[in-house]
Amino acid sequence: MTTTTSHIPEHVPESEGPDGGVAAARPARLIHTESTTEIPVHLLFREEPAASSSAPPAEVKLRPAVVAHRSPPEQAEQPAKSAKSAKSAKDDRDTRDIGLRARPSAPGVDPEIAERPARVLPGIAGVLAGTFGAAGCAVTAWWAGVLPPLAVEALGVSAGTGGLGPAQWAAFAGAGALGLFGFGGLARGRTGRAWVLELFGRYRGTVRGTGLLWVNPLLLRRRVDVRLRHWRGDPLPAADRGGVALRVAVLVVWRVRDTARATLGVEDHQGYLRACVEAALLRVPVAAPGAGRGAVQATQDALTRLVAADAGPVGVEVCAVRPLRVEYAPEVAAAMHRRRVAALDARHRASVIGSVVDSVEDTVTRLTMRGLLDLDDYERRTLVKDLTVAFCAGRGDTGA
Template sequence: MRPYRDPLVLGPLFRDEEDTTPTPTVTPRPAAPAAVPRPAPRPGARSLPPVLDSEVSERPARACSGWWAVFLVLLCAAGAAVLVCHQDLRPTLTPTPAEAWPPAALAGCALLALAAVAGLRRGRAGHAWTLTLFGRYRGTVRRTGLLWSSPFPRRTRVDVRLRHWRSEPLCVADAEGTHLRPVVLVVWRVRDTARALLCVEDHAAYLREQVESSVARVFARLPADSFRLPGEGEARTLRDTEALGDELTRVLAAETRAVGIEVFSARPLHIEYAPEVAAAMQRRQVAAIDARHRDAVLTSVLDAVDDTVRRISDRGLVSMDDYERKALVKDLTVAFYTARGTAADAR
C-alpha cells in the first residue's frame, strides 16, 4: 500500500522514495513591454486640434487622358456606320442569330460612346475635382486638360489656388481690456480637398470664424500701447506688427490644419481703438508724449545750467556762496526752460 500524497505537492513524500510522476514543464510568460512614458506637456502649451482619420484624407482618383475617350467615340461611330451600311437592321418577328447580332452590336457601340462622353471633363489649373459615390469619398483628380474618369461618382470642383481674405474690423480687447478694431489679411489655400469638403460644411466660413477666434486670443496677450516714461524700460505691445503677425500665423495655421487649409500668413493691416474709447486713449497718448517731451527738455536745461555754473566758477568771474549759487541756478533754470518751451511752441 502506497502512502497518501497531497495532489498539490510536486515532490516525493519521503526523501528515499523515487518519484515516478512526470513534472510538468511550465513555459515562462514573456514579460509585457514597458510602456513608453509620454512627455509631459509644457506649462502653458496649448494642444493642437486632433488629426482626423486617415480615411478622410486626400488621395488621387483614377483618371486617364480624355483623348482615349475621344478615340473610343470615333471608333464606335465608325463601327455603327459600317453596321448601318452593310447590315439589314429592319426588325423581324422571328430573327435568326445572324439577324440579331447587328442591332445588339449597334446598341453596344451607343452605350460605349455614351459612357465615354459622360466621363469627359476639362481639368483647369488651380482647380481639382473631388469624387464621391453614395456618400463615400473616392478620390481627387488634380490633372489638367482633357481627362476622363468614371461617370458614376459625383464631382465637386474645389479651388486650390492661393487666395487672400481681408477681414472687416473685428471686435477684440487687449491685455488691459481696451477695445480694439483690427483688420487682418489672411493668405491661404486648400491643401487637402477631402477634409475641406467632407469635414466641415463650409471651409471658407470655418476659416473666417477661426480668424476671429485667433485674433481675440493673440491680441489679449499684450497691451495696445505703452505709456511709459523714458527710463522705465520698454514693454512689448501690439505695435510690433512683425512679431504679432508671426504669432497670429502660427495659431491660425494650427487651428485650420485639421480641415485641410494651409495658412501662409495672417498679418494685421491696421489697429484702431474702438470709437467709444478712441478719444480717451488719444488724450492719454498726447499726455504721454508731452511727458516725454518735458522730461527731455528738463534734462537738457539742467545740463545747460550745470555747464554755465561750472564755467563761471572755474573762471572766477564772481565769488558766490551757497545761497547765491542756489539763486543763480534757480534763475538760470527758469530762464532756460522758458526759452526752450517758447522755441518748441514756435516750431
C-alpha cells in the same frame, strides 16, 4: 556587462636576489581599468632584473594579471536600441498602412475622409469610345433602313431593309450608351485645380491630373482650387497684452492640402478658416500700434501656429497669418490718442527741464570759478531760481 577577473593577492614579492633578501613588494595589478581588453606581452612575460651581472639569472616568474572585459556602453545598449528600432519600424509600417487616416481630425470630421487618387483614364480612351459609339449608331441606322436618303447618297451605299426590330433597338441602345459614356466623360484638367468625385454621396477619389482625361460621367464632380491663395479680411476685434481693445486687419496665406477633408469635412472651408482667424485673434495678444519689429514678429508667429493647428484637420494648410493694420477700437481710440499725446508732452517737458538745469548749472559754475560773483547760499538759490525762470521762458517763446 560581463566582467572576468582572476584572483591575485594584493602584493606579490619580487624574485629573491643573490643575497637571499627579498626585494620590496610592489603592486601586482598591472591593469587598473576594466575597459582595457589588450595586454602587452612584455608585461605578462617579464624577467626581473638581477642584482649584479655575476649573479645567476633569476627564475622567470609569470605574474597573474587582471583581465577584465566590459562591453562598451554602445555595445551594451545595442540590443535595446535594436529592439527599439524594430518597434519604431513596425510603427512606421502601421502608420503607412493606415495612410491619411492617421491625421488628427477636428471634432465632427469623419476620420475615414482622406484624399486619395481617383481612377481615371486618358482622354483618348473616351474619344475612341465615343467615336465607336457614334459609328455603331450609324451602322445600326443603315442596317434598320432608317438612314436619311442624303446620307445614303453621300456614302454611295444601298439602304438597308431590316427594319427596327429588337436586334436593331438593342444595337442602338448599346452604341448610344457607348457614345454617351465616351464623350460624356471627357474632362479637361488644369494646373492648380482638382475634382472631388462622389458616387451617390460616397467619396470616390480626387483628380489632380492635367490635360484631357476621361472620368466616369456617373460621378458627381466638385471643382476645388488647390493653388496658393491669400485672404485679406476686414478689421477684426483683438486685444493687446494690457487688454486694450484693438482692430486688426490680417493677411492669411493658405491653400487646400487635402481636398476630401476641405470639401466633405466642412460645409465651407473658407468660412471655417475665417472663423479660425477670428478665434486666434481673441486668444493671442496682439502687438499694440507703434510696437517694435520683434513684438510684431512674435504676434505673427503665434497667430500662424494657432490658425494652422485649427485649420489643419480639415485639409487647409496655413502658411502665414500677418497683421497688416493694427489700430485701437473706436471706443478707446480717443482716450488712447490723448494718452499718447500726454506721454509725448511729458517726454518733451522732461527734456526741456533737463536742458534748462544743465544750462543754469553751467552758468553759475562759470561765474563762480571766474570770481565774478561771491554769493552765499541764499543769494545762490535766488540766482538759480531767476536763471531757471528766464531760461524756461526763453525756450517757451522760441518753441524749443
